Structures are given as structure tokens and as C-alpha cells.
Amino acid sequence: MRNNLLLILLVFSITCSFAQSKERRDKIKSLKVAFLTERLELSAKEAQQFWPVYNDYENKRDALRKKERTQIRSKIRDAANLTEKEAANLLTQYLSFEEEEEELDKSFLKDISKVISAKKTLLLLRSEEEFKRQLIKQYRHNKGGGGGPR
Incomplete structure (x- = not known):
């Protein structure tokens, strides 16, 4: 009974933490x-065009970073236990993510500069x-x- 209560409290606190997050x-x-x-x-017209482009970029960037965290960053913490070959593969993956993020940024800047001025x-x-x-x-x-x- 006590274990069930502790489990319920743990699940509740985790759920609350996620909700607060x-x-x-x-x-x-x-x-x-x-x-x-x-x-x-x-302006109203700029905002109407700006936010969909910006939000799409933010969503893609967040997804890319989440993917990077789960596939790479978690393994980097354990780098001391990797073989040299595993480390080399992980480094290649990391560089690939960096390039993908750079391409995403370039594409966003091209797209957004069609919506707002270069100065903005x-x-x-x-x-x-x-x-x-x-x-x-x-x-x-x-x-x-x-x-x-x-």
C-alpha cells in the first residue's frame, strides 16, 4: 500500500512538473x-505574413534540436565509454546536425527577408x-x- 502511494505521488509530481514546464x-x-x-x-500585414514563417522555423529548429539531444548529446555524456569508431561515428552525426541547422537558418533568413525588410x-x-x-x-x-x- 505504501509503495502504491509513493508511486502515485511520484507520477503526480512528474505530471505537475511537465504541466508547469x-x-x-x-x-x-x-x-x-x-x-x-x-x-x-x-505592421498588421507584415505580422500576418511574418508569424507563420517564423513559427514554422521555430518548430523545425526545436524538432532538430530535440532529435540532436536524443541521438547525440546523451551519448556524448558517455564519451569515455565509447570505442574510437563509435566516437568517430558520433562526431560525424554531430557535424551533420550542425550542417542541417545551418541550412535551416539560411533557408529561414531567405524566406523571412521576403516578408520583412533586410533591416528588420x-x-x-x-x-x-x-x-x-x-x-x-x-x-x-x-x-x-x-x-x-x-
Whole structure:
């Protein structure tokens, strides 16, 4: 009986953790949309064309990174136990993912620059970096890190 209760509590806490994680991701996404819309000063017409292209890119990039994490990053942690041949194969896979990500980025920049001006495209790149920095700063602040080394 006690084991069942512990199992139920464990499943419940994991479920809550996933729900909180999804809520957090959704909140961050909403903040990012507002941040980019404001920074880029998108007109209604631009926004209507911009967001489908941007969201498609984000979805493809997220899927690629998830695939990389499951197929490569998890194995890199265990690199000391790999044979040289396995390590070489893993390195080849890693380079392939890097190339795929670079191609995705190039394709996105070509596509998005058809929707918004070159100047706004550059502003998008800068704004994404600024958003990441603000997110990290906020995370450190919330965790009590103060942003500096400990």
C-alpha cells in the first residue's frame, strides 16, 4: 500500500512538473511574440505574413534540436565509454546536425527577408539575442544568482 502511494505521488509530481514546464514554455513564447512584435514594429500585414514563417522555423529548429539531444548529446555524456569508431561515428552525426541547422537558418533568413525588410531581418536577429539575454537575466534573478559568478 505504501509503495502504491509513493508511486502515485511520484507520477503526480512528474505530471505537475511537465504541466508547469509547458506553462512556462507557453508563457515564454507569449513574451517572445510580444517582444519581437514590439521591437520589429510589424505592421498588421507584415505580422500576418511574418508569424507563420517564423513559427514554422521555430518548430523545425526545436524538432532538430530535440532529435540532436536524443541521438547525440546523451551519448556524448558517455564519451569515455565509447570505442574510437563509435566516437568517430558520433562526431560525424554531430557535424551533420550542425550542417542541417545551418541550412535551416539560411533557408529561414531567405524566406523571412521576403516578408520583412533586410533591416528588420537584422533587427530580428538582434532582438532574439536581446530576448535570450533578458530571459537569462530574469532566470538568474529569480534563482537568486544576481547574474554574477558565485
